[in-house]
Amino acid sequence: MIIDTNVYVSRWPFRRLHGDEIPELIAKLRSHDVSQAWTGSFDGVLHEDVAAVNEQLAESCRTLGQGLLIPFGTVNPTLPDWQEDLRRCQENHKMPGIRLHPSYHGYTLDDQRFFDLLRQAVERKMVVQLALNMEDERTQHPLLRVSEVDTAPILRLLPNLPGLRLVIQNRKRKPSGKLLGRLSYHGEVYFDFAMLEGVGGISKFIEEIPGDRVLFGSYYPLFYFESALLKVKESELSKAQRDAIFNGNARLLLEP
């Protein structure tokens, strides 16, 4: 049984995808024994009316999700009154967390508004997912080029945000080395491995960070779901480690 913490619905702006209709997405996830999928919306990447995006996401998950899709709303802290979006995510839509796309929303992690958003998420006991990349910088649309989010400022924020539960998604190169380990040891910071590369990547990853901070994230439907699944197979892991990655770590993270 798998808890997939990195799933999207709606349309990727640059191509149609197998799985971008919810029934086929559900069928795919179910075929791989996914019991729960933390689901954001591609619309949250570029749409300005994130309130509408979140409403539609919640409605889609509720009416079509068959109990499998758990909505994670979008909040853009550069927009006026983003606090209301956060409030609606929790109070109206019953979302356990939010998913952020700083590179597409035009802010860096040393921005005071980002800190304020994290602080309010902590107060609301919401999980924060932070998407560092959406695609390879080399293959982005020439008119929409963004860089990988620089995570270095997070380390400075963590001491002031006790209780923060942060999930770093789609990490490619950063954070690397010492910063990676320090993030996971100085705060409740988790990582998925959708964009982790290199042979036996997960085994090497858990040499750098504790195994209980690794979450299964497929980044389906933009990536083939099987990529994440086969990465678990490729790495030499104990049954306990596999179980933790497949579902145990995510289950504990969402527990109140």
Add this chain to the structure above:
Amino acid sequence: MIWDLHVHFSNFKGRTPHEKMANAVKFADRMGIERFMLYLGFPPHPEDPTPEGLTKINNQVLEALQHWHHRAFGFVYLNPNHLEFSLKEFDRCVRDGPMVGVKLWIARKCNTPELDPIVERAASTNAVIFQHTWVKVTGNRPGECSPSEFAELAARHPAIPIICGHTGGDWEHGIRAVRAHKNVSIGIAGSDPTNGFVETAVRELGPERIIYGSDAGGRSFASQLAKVQGANISDEAKKLILGENLKRMLAPILKRKGIEA
């Protein structure tokens, strides 16, 4: 049957070629890969290697293959900036040695005429020709050719099969660039496992012109296998892409060398 077109030493533990090969085979076993093509020696890989550099790199591959002929084949790394030497190196490693293919990387744009003698020499022994391509919105490196530039090389040699490495990275661009050139197959290794890549390639090129490869160990076998195993295509197409196409392309040179595979 899975044959992998594209494997390097990078990220495989080991101090020697033998140790790295043993680790590569361990991972290949785990992922069900029967054979893989190995090229370039220990990283970092020089972009414009000297003759001495080429010899060293190719010797590392030859050494790695010594005890693993049943699991891997070697491609010789050549540099068209040192054409005469490269032709001799081809003879040493392929014509008179155990290697079965040619790896061309980014030393010189592949549409330049200096590549023609290499292509023709390789074709004379049925060696498989692999040319790296990328088209980066961030900008290619000076000698790094795009799929469109690669297509110029392919057009000059319409009877010679050539592989477009990485399908240009931006595969939507790459597939389009090589579509009209029937002698071109695409290698799908070394890019993100973006949903739809292989389906698009099958639709535009047909499954016979698509070859699975990983670019391991820089990439995982896993993410690259997923492009095929997760694709919404027929089982028959998957078999072709995962191994049968490469095996068919290698068959003439393997027969010439008396190798059963």
